[in-house]
Structures are given as structure tokens and as C-alpha cells.
Amino acid sequence: MKLGIICPTHNAEGIQYARKYGLDYAEFDINADDISYLNVPEIEQAMKEYGVSLGAVGRWGRNRIEKDGSFNQKEQRDEFTLINMCARLGCPVYITGINYVEALTYYENITAAIRYLQELIRYAAGRVKIAVYNCHWNNYIDKPREWDIVCDHIKELGIKFDPSHTVNGGRDYLYEAVNYGNRFYHVHLKGTINVNGRVDDPPAGLDSINWGALLSVLRKHRYDGMLSIEPHSQTWQGELGEKGIRFTIEYFKKMLFID
Numbered sequence: 001m002k003l004g005i006i007c008p009t010h011n012a013e014g015i016q017y018a019r020k021y022g023l024d025y026a027e028f029d030i031n032a033d034d035i036s037y038l039n040v041p042e043i044e045q046a047m048k049e050y051g052v053s054l055g056a057v058g059r060w061g062r063n064r065i066e067k068d069g070s071f072n073q074k075e076q077r078d079e080f081t082l083i084n085m086c087a088r089l090g091c092p093v094y095i096t097g098i099n100y101v102e103a104l105t106y107y108e109n110i111t112a113a114i115r116y117l118q119e120l121i122r123y124a125a126g127r128v129k130i131a132v133y134n135c136h137w138n139n140y141i142d143k144p145r146e147w148d149i150v151c152d153h154i155k156e157l158g159i160k161f162d163p164s165h166t167v168n169g170g171r172d173y174l175y176e177a178v179n180y181g182n183r184f185y186h187v188h189l190k191g192t193i194n195v196n197g198r199v200d201d202p203p204a205g206l207d208s209i210n211w212g213a214l215l216s217v218l219r220k221h222r223y224d225g226m227l228s229i230e231p232h233s234q235t236w237q238g239e240l241g242e243k244g245i246r247f248t249i250e251y252f253k254k255m256l257f258i259d
Helices: 012-020 040-050 073-089 106-124 144-153 163-168 173-183 211-220 238-256
Strands: 002-006 025-029 053-058 093-096 129-133 158-161 184-189 198-200 226-229
Touching (some): 002 012, 002 238, 012 025, 040 053, 053 226, 073 093, 073 106, 093 106, 093 158, 106 144, 129 184, 144 158, 144 173, 158 173, 163 173, 173 211, 184 211
Parallel strands (some): 002 025, 002 226, 025 053, 053 093, 093 129, 129 158, 158 184, 184 226
């Protein structure tokens, strides 16, 4: 398993951010409406200069499916562009999600989701793996009910797993890891404390998730992808946030047997 971090910017400074913490892997989450700011040659040069690889690119919260069940052509073009960027930069995983359209039936939603994801996989053509994120941010392919249908139908489709989303959704993250871990293409390290509802998302290792048990399940599945640190707490900011990130890095280095 490879330890990395979600970067706050998607340029040379973002790559340098990962290197600042002594990490070899970076993740870019590109959620803006306009993605024309991306300078792929600059990112490519920074990756070479700092010795940092791009472990995943994700795009959260977008409307991919229109009210009539058709595809949002602008979003699809943007996702094709990001898949091309991944292929050029040697990034193995692209992460997406599918919005639920209330005007459609569940069957119509599932059918549209399958068609859309199949188009992404067809476009990627083996150059990049496609995964759905398990966050409910404008996405409903985030839990076992939908994985059993969509992932079972699309054998090449993987899952980006973040145990905090499972906890905050009232489900069992170890159950999901045991039963679906063979489909995990990417994993987020984001802590959470949930006491009759979400309290905070402190640094991973300073929260209530049993990370040792989760990593053991991932090893059972022979997971060899990225473990991506996600700083997310509004409490852990500034100097405290820096200390939290460095704590998480050292915490996971010990469990990954990294010197």
C-alpha cells in the first residue's frame, strides 16, 4: 500500500505539498465547474522534479445525469478530459459518482448510471481504472445496495472507499471492507467521531475508526493501492492541522512498516 495525501491545489504547488510531508503520492480532487485551469505539462514537470506520483484524480458532486435520464454532455466531456490527463500522467485511478434524479424511477436511475459508467470505462479503454466514490455528495452509488447491482453488472468498475462515510451513514465499515474490499481501487484516510451523529473529522489515528483492523482486511484482499490522507476537520486547522497531518503520516507508516 502507498501512502499519499489529497492536495489543496492542482498544479506544481500541489505536487510540492505532498513532497513537503515526505510523501511519494498525491491525489487531485477537481470539483470546479471550469477545469480549463489545469496545466498538465506543468503538473508533469513537477512530478518529475519532486519525485511524486499522482495516485488518483477525483471529481465530486457533479450532475452527470439529466432530468430525462440523458447524459450531461459538458460533464462527460470534462470527465473524458480528466481521464486523458490521468493517462498522460500515469495516474491509475479516476474517481466519479452518479447523481440520483428524483423525476425518474429507481430502475431508470440505475439504468442511466450503468450506461454512463460504461461510457467512461469504454473511453478509458484500460488506460485508467474507473471507481465510484462512497460519499453521498450528489451520488447514490455509495453503498452495498447499489454496489450489488452496478458493480456486479460492470465487472471493471471499482470503489473508492472512505470508512468515515460508512460510519456517518450508519453502516459497518469493516463489513463493507470484508465484503467489497476486492473492488477497492482507492482508499481515503479521514478520521471521524460519530456519537448519535457526526461530531468531527479529526486526523486519522485520532478518531474512533479501527484503522489497524481495516488495514488488515485490506491486506487480506491484497490491496496495493493508495491510502490517501484527507485533512477535513474545521477544528484541526493551522498549526494544529499541520501537527495532525504529521501524526497521521507517522501513525500509518508504522502500520505499513515504512521506515
